[in-house]
Amino acid sequence: MNLRNIMLATITSVLTFGSTVAVSQDAYPDHTIEMTGPYSAGGGTDRLARFTASALSDELGVPINVVNRPGGGLFTGTLYFFNQAPDGYNIMFTPPTPYMVNHIENMGAPYKIDDFIYVNAQEVAQSLLMVSETSELQTLEDIIAGLREPGKLSAGVIAGSGEHISLLLMMKTLGIPAENLRLVTFDGGGPTRTALAGAQIDFGMVAGQGSEVIFDQVRKIAVFADEINPDWPEAVPVNEALAQFDVEIPILDSSVRSMVVRREFKEQYPERYETFVAAYRRAVESPEFQQAAEDGKFGAVWNGPEVSQEIVERNFNLLLEHSAILE
Amino acid sequence: MNFIDFPALHDSFGILTQSYIPWLMIVPGLLIGLAGGALPGISGTMILALMLPVTPYMDFFTAIVFLTSVFTGAGYGGAVPAILVNMPGSTAAVATTFDGFPMARSGKHNEALGLGLAASTIGTLISYLVLFVLINFVAKAVLKLGPVEMAVVAIWGISMIAMLRGGNVERGILAGVFGLLIGTIGISPIGRMRGTFGLPELIDGVAVVPAMIGILATAELFNLARSKYIIDNDAARIVSFPLILKGFRDVFGYWRTLSRGSLIGIFVGAIPGVGASVANLVSYAAARRSDPDPNSYGKGNPNGLVASEAANSSSEGGAMGTLLALGLPGGGGTAVLLAAFAMHNVTGGPRFIADHKDTVYAILISNMVQSLLLIVVGLLFIRMAVVIIKIQVRHLVPTVIVIAMAGSYAITGNLTGPITLAIFSVIGWVFARYDYAPAAAVVGLLLGRFVESQFVFSHQLSGGKLSFILERPIALIMIAIFLISLVYPWINARMRCRKTNEE
Numbered sequence: 001m002n003l004r005n006i007m008l009a010t011i012t013s014v015l016t017f018g019s020t021v022a023v024s025q026d027a028y029p030d031h032t033i034e035m036t037g038p039y040s041a042g043g044g045t046d047r048l049a050r051f052t053a054s055a056l057s058d059e060l061g062v063p064i065n066v067v068n069r070p071g072g073g074l075f076t077g078t079l080y081f082f083n084q085a086p087d088g089y090n091i092m093f094t095p096p097t098p099y100m101v102n103h104i105e106n107m108g109a110p111y112k113i114d115d116f117i118y119v120n121a122q123e124v125a126q127s128l129l130m131v132s133e134t135s136e137l138q139t140l141e142d143i144i145a146g147l148r149e150p151g152k153l154s155a156g157v158i159a160g161s162g163e164h165i166s167l168l169l170m171m172k173t174l175g176i177p178a179e180n181l182r183l184v185t186f187d188g189g190g191p192t193r194t195a196l197a198g199a200q201i202d203f204g205m206v207a208g209q210g211s212e213v214i215f216d217q218v219r220k221i222a223v224f225a226d227e228i229n230p231d232w233p234e235a236v237p238v239n240e241a242l243a244q245f246d247v248e249i250p251i252l253d254s255s256v257r258s259m260v261v262r263r264e265f266k267e268q269y270p271e272r273y274e275t276f277v278a279a280y281r282r283a284v285e286s287p288e289f290q291q292a293a294e295d296g297k298f299g300a301v302w303n304g305p306e307v308s309q310e311i312v313e314r315n316f317n318l319l320l321e322h323s324a325i326l327e
Numbered sequence: 328m329n330f331i332d333f334p335a336l337h338d339s340f341g342i343l344t345q346s347y348i349p350w351l352m353i354v355p356g357l358l359i360g361l362a363g364g365a366l367p368g369i370s371g372t373m374i375l376a377l378m379l380p381v382t383p384y385m386d387f388f389t390a391i392v393f394l395t396s397v398f399t400g401a402g403y404g405g406a407v408p409a410i411l412v413n414m415p416g417s418t419a420a421v422a423t424t425f426d427g428f429p430m431a432r433s434g435k436h437n438e439a440l441g442l443g444l445a446a447s448t449i450g451t452l453i454s455y456l457v458l459f460v461l462i463n464f465v466a467k468a469v470l471k472l473g474p475v476e477m478a479v480v481a482i483w484g485i486s487m488i489a490m491l492r493g494g495n496v497e498r499g500i501l502a503g504v505f506g507l508l509i510g511t512i513g514i515s516p517i518g519r520m521r522g523t524f525g526l527p528e529l530i531d532g533v534a535v536v537p538a539m540i541g542i543l544a545t546a547e548l549f550n551l552a553r554s555k556y557i558i559d560n561d562a563a564r565i566v567s568f569p570l571i572l573k574g575f576r577d578v579f580g581y582w583r584t585l586s587r588g589s590l591i592g593i594f595v596g597a598i599p600g601v602g603a604s605v606a607n608l609v610s611y612a613a614a615r616r617s618d619p620d621p622n623s624y625g626k627g628n629p630n631g632l633v634a635s636e637a638a639n640s641s642s643e644g645g646a647m648g649t650l651l652a653l654g655l656p657g658g659g660g661t662a663v664l665l666a667a668f669a670m671h672n673v674t675g676g677p678r679f680i681a682d683h684k685d686t687v688y689a690i691l692i693s694n695m696v697q698s699l700l701l702i703v704v705g706l707l708f709i710r711m712a713v714v715i716i717k718i719q720v721r722h723l724v725p726t727v728i729v730i731a732m733a734g735s736y737a738i739t740g741n742l743t744g745p746i747t748l749a750i751f752s753v754i755g756w757v758f759a760r761y762d763y764a765p766a767a768a769v770v771g772l773l774l775g776r777f778v779e780s781q782f783v784f785s786h787q788l789s790g791g792k793l794s795f796i797l798e799r800p801i802a803l804i805m806i807a808i809f810l811i812s813l814v815y816p817w818i819n820a821r822m823r824c825r826k827t828n829e830e
Contacts, residue, residue, distance in 0.1 A: 067740070184787040
C-alpha cells in the first residue's frame with residue numbers, strides 16, 4: 001500500500017467514524033472509561049473499586065480502566081479527576097468523606113463538595129472502638145473511667161480521621177481534657193490495627209469494615225452508629241453507653257466509599273448519566289456481585305444518588321463543624 | 328507449642344499434588360515479576376496490583392502461587408539494573424548498587440549477576456525454611472514490636488550514612504543530613520505542611536523513587552558519558568554464561584554474610600510497615616561493620632552485594648510470615664496478597680493458621696519451589712540482560728534515561744516524577760563530583776520520613792516520658808546490640824593496634 005492509499009484509507013475511516021457518531025449520539029459508552037482511584041493500588045478501597053469496575057464494565061459493554069493517582073491524602077487524584085471532561089468517560093471511586101473536607105478547607109481545592117454527584121455510597125464504614133483481648137478494659141464505662149485519670153490510657157487512631165474527631169469529641173463532651181489520653185496518630189488503618197492486636201495501645205478506633213483480620217485478637221467495645229451492627233452485636237452503640245452520663249455525640253461514619261461523577265456530567269449529558277446510573281445499579285444488584293461481595297466481605301449496597309448525597313453531606317457538615325477539635 | 332505439625336504437613340502434600348495447574352503458574356509469575364522488578368518505576372506492589380484482577384478466575388491456591396511467584400521474581404528483578412547501570416529497579420535494591428555496580432565496571436558483571444541471583448534465591452529459601460519451622464511463633468513475636476522498636480530499626484538503617492562516606496567523612500554525613508531534610512518535605516506525621524512552598528505536588532513529599540534513581544543512576548550515567556562502554560577494559564567486556572555460573576557458585580564462599588543477611592531480612596521483613604527497602608540497608612551496614620576491611624566496601628566487595636540481595640529477598644519470607652500469622656500486611660506487596668486472600672474469602676491470622684495449617688504449609692513449600700525455579704529462570708534472564716554491557720554508552724545512556732523518565736511518570740502519574748528525576752540527577756552529579764556521598768543522601772531520603780513517624784508515635788505513646796523505654800525490654804536489647812555493633816569495630820581496631828605495639 002502506498003502513502004496515498006494509506007491517507008485515503010485514513011480519511012475514509014475518519015469520515016465513517018464521524019458519521020457513526022453523528023447518527024447515534026446516544027451510543028454511550030462506545031470506548032474505554034477511565035476510573036480514577038486517588039489512592040495507591042492494593043488497599044481496601046482500591047480492591048472495592050476494581051471489583052466494581054469489573055462488574056460495571058460487563059454491564060456497560062466497554063472496558064473500565066482503573067488508574068491509581070495517589071498522593072496528598074487523596075487530593076492529587078481528586079484534583080486530576082475534577083479536571084477531566086465530564087463526558088461520562090471519566091469516573092472516580094473514592095471515599096469523599098472524610099478526605100474532601102481537608103482538600104477544601106486546608107489545601108485550597110478548586111472544587112466544592114457539590115461539584116460532584118455521589119452516585120452511590122456503596123460501602124459506608126462505621127467506626128469501631130476495640131481493645132486487645134488481653135486487656136482488662138471490658139466496657140466503654142471502664143474506658144471512660146480510665147480516661148479521667150491523666151496519662152493512664154493510650155489509644156490509636158488514624159491522624160485526622162473520623163475516628164480521631166469522634167474520640168476527641170466524646171472526651172470533650174464528657175468534660176475530659178484531651179491531654180489525659182496518650183493518643184498515637186498513626187498513618188493508616190494497618191498500623192493502627194497491628195498496634196491494637198499487639199496491645200501496644202490500650203484501645204483503638206478504626207473502621208470496623210476491614211478489621212476482620214484482627215477480630216480474633218480484640219474485643220469490640222462500641223460502635224459509632226445509631227444502631228447495633230448485626231455483624232458485631234457485642235459492640236454497643238456509643239450513644240447508648242453514653243446515656244448514663246446524660247450526653248450524646250453526633251455520629252460520624254468512618255468513611256463513605258462512593259462512585260463519584262462530576263455534576264456537569266448529569267447537566268450536559270442527562271441521557272448518558274441515566275444510562276450510567278442504571279447500568280451501575282444493575283451491576284451492584286446482580287446476584288453474582290452480591291454473592292462475591294458476601295464472600296469477599298466488601299460493600300455492595302445500592303443507596304442511589306439521593307440517599308448517597310445525604311450521607312456524604314451529613315458527614316461533610318459534621319466534619320466541618322468539629323474539625324477544629326483537632327487543633 | 329510444636330514447631331512442625333506433621334499431620335498437616337502430610338495434608339499439605341495433598342494440596343500440592345492435587346492439580347498441576349498451580350505449578351504451571353510459577354514460571355510465568357516469576358518472569359512477570361522479574362521484568363517488573365527490573366523496570367525502574369514498576370514496583371513489585373504495582374505489578375501485583377495489576378495481576379490481581381486475573382486471580383478471581385483461579386482457585387485460591389493457584390492464585391496465591393501465581394502472585395507469590397510474581398513477588399519472588401520482583402525480589403530479584405531489581406538487582407539486574409542495580410548491578411549493570413547503578414539504577415536500583417526498586418527501593419529494595421539500593422544497597423545492591425553500592426558494590427554491584429563497581430563490580431560490573433571492573434569487568435565482573437557476569438559474576439556479580441550470578442552472585443546476586445544466588446544470594447537472592449538462597450535468601451528466599453532460607454527465609455521460607457525458617458518460617459516453616461517458626462510460623463507458630465511469628466504472630467506472637469511480631470506483635471511485641473511497637474513504634475519504639477521500629478524507631479530503633481530505622482535508626483539502625485540510618486547509621487549507614489556514617490559509613491557511606493567515600494573519601495570524606497564530613498561531606499558524607501552532610502549528604503546524609505541533606506537526604507533526611509529532603510525527606511521531611513510534605514505532610515508531617517502530625518499533619519503539618521513543611522517545605523512544600525504551597526505546591527500540591529509536594530504534599531506527599533518528594534517522590535522517593537524518581538529522586539533515588541536521579542541521585543544514584545542518572546548522575547552516574549552523566550559520568551559514564553565520557554567512557555565508550557560501561558566496562559572500559561575491552562578484554563573484560565565479555566558475556567559468559569560459565570562466569571555467571573561461577574558467580575552463582577561463589578556465593579558459598581560468602582556464607583557468613585549470606586546467612587547474616589538472610590536472618591536480618593527475615594526479622595526486618597516481618598515487622599509490619601518495614602520491609603525490603605530497610606532490610607537491604609541494615610544488612611549492608613551489618614556486613615560492612617563486621618568486616619575486617621570495611622574500606623573495601625563500595626568499591627566492589629562481593630560481600631556488600633550478597634548482604635543486600637540476601638536481605639531484600641529473605642524479607643519477603645518475613646513479610647509473608649506476618650501476613651499469614653497475623654493477617655496484616657507488612658508492606659505494599661503483601662497488602663495486595665491480602666486482597667487476593669480476601670477475594671477467596673480467606674483471612675490470614677492465628678485462626679487461619681490453626682484451622683488451615685495444611686494450606687499454610689502448602690504455600691510455604693510452593694514458595695521454596697519458586698525460589699529453586701528462580702535459579703533457572705533467573706539465570707536465563709540475566710544471560711539476556713547482561714548483553715547491556717556490549718552496548719555503547721552513547722546508546723545506553725539515553726535509552727536508560729528514557730526508561731527512567733517513563734518509570735518516574737508511571738509512579739506519580741504526572742510530570743512530577745520526571746521533573747523530580749531531572750532535578751535530583753543534577754544534585755546527584757554535583758554530590759558525586761564534590762565527594763558528598765550520593766548514596767548517603769539516598770539513605771537519608773528513604774528512611775527520614777519513616778524514622779520520624781516512628782519517633783513521633785513513640786513520643787505520643789510514651790506521653791513524652793523518656794522512662795517509657797525502660798518498659799520495653801525488646802527495644803532495650805535492640806539498642807544494646809546496636810551500640811555494641813557501633814563500638815565493636817573501634818575496640819577491635821584499638822586492640823589490634825595495641826597488639827602491634829606490644830610486638
